Amino acid sequence: MSAYLPSLVGGMLIGLSVALFMVLNGRVAGISGIVAGLFRKPDERLAANLLFVAGLLAGPVLYHAMWGDWPIFRPEGGLFLFGAAGLLVGFGSRLGSGCTSGHGVAGLARLSPRSIAAVATFLATAIVTVFVMGLAS
Amino acid sequence: MAGLRLLSALILGAVFGFGLAISGMLDPARVRGFLDIAGNWDPSLGFVLAGAVLVAGLGRLVQTRLSHPLLSDRFHLPEKTQIDARLITGAAIFGIGWGMAGLCPGPAVADLMLGAPAVLVFVPAMIVGMLLHDRLAADGTC
Incomplete structure (x- = not known):
């Protein structure tokens, strides 16, 4: 159980960020929307989106400053796979109005039926994808 | 403020x-x-x-x-309340990419700081995917 404590605490920090972004700034901290917002015609959200992304980039640096090593990163697959996956994640998150943060954290916290449907759908297709890739390898 | x-x-x-x-x-x-x-x-x-x-x-x-x-x-x-085909299709496509790479937008952006080639390919591709959607398939509400 204690092996999962960092995951629980890390998750609570993610939830804290989402909660305070809504309570303070009045917006959903959905990363796909925030990243896409950097490439839209500039509006009043641009500065806050840029700063949120800068903070996100600082996350691993803070981790390094605190523990002296960098977070573990173990990619599974080649660069072509990551390029194709990136296209799907980008396109799908926009078409579906959100990703793991906007639907998975903020949406579930609001008990939004759209987010519950989205999370059930992307969990299902992700599980099937991993299963099929396991069969093929 | x-x-x-x-x-x-x-x-x-x-x-x-x-x-x-x-x-x-x-x-x-x-x-x-x-x-x-x-x-x-x-x-x-x-x-x-x-x-x-x-x-x-x-x-x-x-x-x-x-x-x-x-x-x-x-x-x-969010103002939409309808569970429509866009939502489900988008989430389904997103899940396939998420399962393939094990990356979604938040971790992918933070992972840029680790400098791994996989992320340096994934994030630009993700942005291209987002822009493709916004140019070709946007319904004007997101």
Whole structure:
């Protein structure tokens, strides 16, 4: 159980960020929307989106400053796979109005039926994808 | 107030990124381990999601008792309520990419700091995917 404590605490920090972004700034901290917002015609959200992304980039640096090593990163697959996956994640998150943060954290916290449907759908297709890739390898 | 709002965006981005780093979710193998229910299942992501939804839910309780955000004039909540084909198709496509790579937008952006080639390919591709959608398939509401 204690092996999962960092995951629980890390998750609570993610939830804290989402909660305070809504309570303070009045917006959903959905990363796909925030990243896409950097490439839209500039509006009043641009500065806050840029700063949120800068903070996100600082996350691993803070981790390094605190523990002296960098977070573990173990990619599974080649660069072509990551390029194709990136296209799907980008396109799908926009078409579906959100990703793991906007639907998975903020949406579930609001008990939004759209987010519950989205999370059930992307969990299902992700599980099937991993299963099929396991069969093929 | 605008200054505080911007400062809070920076700090809350860092809290999110630091939380991701602690949680282990910057590691695509951990994420795929959670999705691999038929194999060597790793429940970590379930704990991340539970912790995040719990605290975000407390935030939701606070939010519903406020007439406006503390640093802004109004709440911007999603207005759509209909579960439509766009939502389900988009989520399905997103899930396929997420399962293939073990990366979604938040961890992918934070992982840029680690400099791995996989992320340096994934993030630009993700942005291209977003722009393709916004140019070709946007319905004007997102």
